[in-house]
Amino acid sequence: MAVRPGIAVADAGGATMRLAWPNQLTVTFVAVSALVFLTLPIVIVVPMSFSSAGTLIFPPPGFSLRWYQSFFADPRWLQAALNSVLIASAASLIAMLLGTIAAYGLVRGTFPGKRLIEANFIAPLVVPPVGKAVALYIAYAKLGLIGSFVGLILAHAILGVPYVVLLMSVAIRSFDQRIEQVAASLGATFPTILRRVLLPNLAPSAFAAWIMAFIVSFDEIIITFFVFGRRETIPKRMFTSLEQKVDPTITAIATMLVVVSVVTLIAVALLLRRGGVLRRR
Numbered sequence: 001m002a003v004r005p006g007i008a009v010a011d012a013g014g015a016t017m018r019l020a021w022p023n024q025l026t027v028t029f030v031a032v033s034a035l036v037f038l039t040l041p042i043v044i045v046v047p048m049s050f051s052s053a054g055t056l057i058f059p060p061p062g063f064s065l066r067w068y069q070s071f072f073a074d075p076r077w078l079q080a081a082l083n084s085v086l087i088a089s090a091a092s093l094i095a096m097l098l099g100t101i102a103a104y105g106l107v108r109g110t111f112p113g114k115r116l117i118e119a120n121f122i123a124p125l126v127v128p129p130v131g132k133a134v135a136l137y138i139a140y141a142k143l144g145l146i147g148s149f150v151g152l153i154l155a156h157a158i159l160g161v162p163y164v165v166l167l168m169s170v171a172i173r174s175f176d177q178r179i180e181q182v183a184a185s186l187g188a189t190f191p192t193i194l195r196r197v198l199l200p201n202l203a204p205s206a207f208a209a210w211i212m213a214f215i216v217s218f219d220e221i222i223i224t225f226f227v228f229g230r231r232e233t234i235p236k237r238m239f240t241s242l243e244q245k246v247d248p249t250i251t252a253i254a255t256m257l258v259v260v261s262v263v264t265l266i267a268v269a270l271l272l273r274r275g276g277v278l279r280r281r
Contacts, residue, residue, distance in 0.1 A: 042258055049251040056248055067252040077249070080237040084218050087149065087233065091156035092213035098157070099164025099213075100206055104198075106165070107172040118165075125162045132159075133226040140227050147229025155223050160213030167212065171205035208271035211264050 044058055049067055051060030071077050099121075106118050124132065136155050137146070145151030175198075183193045221235040228236065234253065241247050 045251050046255050046258070048248070049255040051248065051251075053248075056246055056251070067249045070249045071252050074249070076232070077234075077237065077253070080232040080234050083149075083231060084233040084235070087153055087156060088214045088217035090153045091217040092160055092210050094153070094157040095160030095164050095213040095217075096206060096210040099161045099209065100168045100202075102161070103165045103168035104172055107169050108177070121165045122162050124159055129222040133223045136223060137226040146227055147231060152224060152228050155227055156217035156220055157213075159220060159223070160216050163212045163216060164209040167209040168202070168205060171202055175201055204271040208268040211268050211271075215261065215264055 047060055048056060048058055050063050050065065051057060052062035052064035052066065053060060102121055106114065106121075136151075140146050140151050143151075145154075180193055180197060183197050184190075188196070218233075219235060221233075221239060224233055224236050225239075232240070234257075238250055238253060241250060
């Protein structure tokens, strides 16, 4: 008699029961349903960005690039995009440098309080965004950084560091420490090991971590509202524009952001595979 796969468990009376796994068809149906649910907004937004209608209508009555032209012809949108790119580039660079140094110390170092320090680096991932925004607002109000690029760049760098630490910790653990030890035994100093051994091997993973930090900074809106004053980034202007009126230009911007996100995530996966973090099966 065929036995269905599952888990054997015992009830209160000691009798053994077998909990059957869902069959393959059920698992496939659930997976496909979840995928459709997650991608449905994208399937709707992308066609609407090419709509010829003056309002949000689905399906679009005709094809037009008017909303992309509206974005590139509006200096406020372009300024917001420039602000987002500059802030995200600087913040992700700072996060990548600090996070990589921290990850190396946490992986290779042995010192008291290591776990506590590691938890401190990961803390921004679990603290609610509003809590971080209020704390930064209070601190920046005392330091006079409200509405400044420097303040927002530092705030976004704080958000990006945990992702860099997590990715680079995995990459550094995957790198054989004996290679560093061999280089040291041959007389190489630590700066030489860093320049000739570590950086060439960790560069793909570091670039992937920079991309992740860039995406986190580019998409951030709550902290930006609190500490950037009247200045705007792309997410902030999208939110304020929706408060005032329903502007179909947002669909064009959303489509461009989706394309950028997909491309960058593919790049991250390829870089992590090249760096040895994601292994081929």
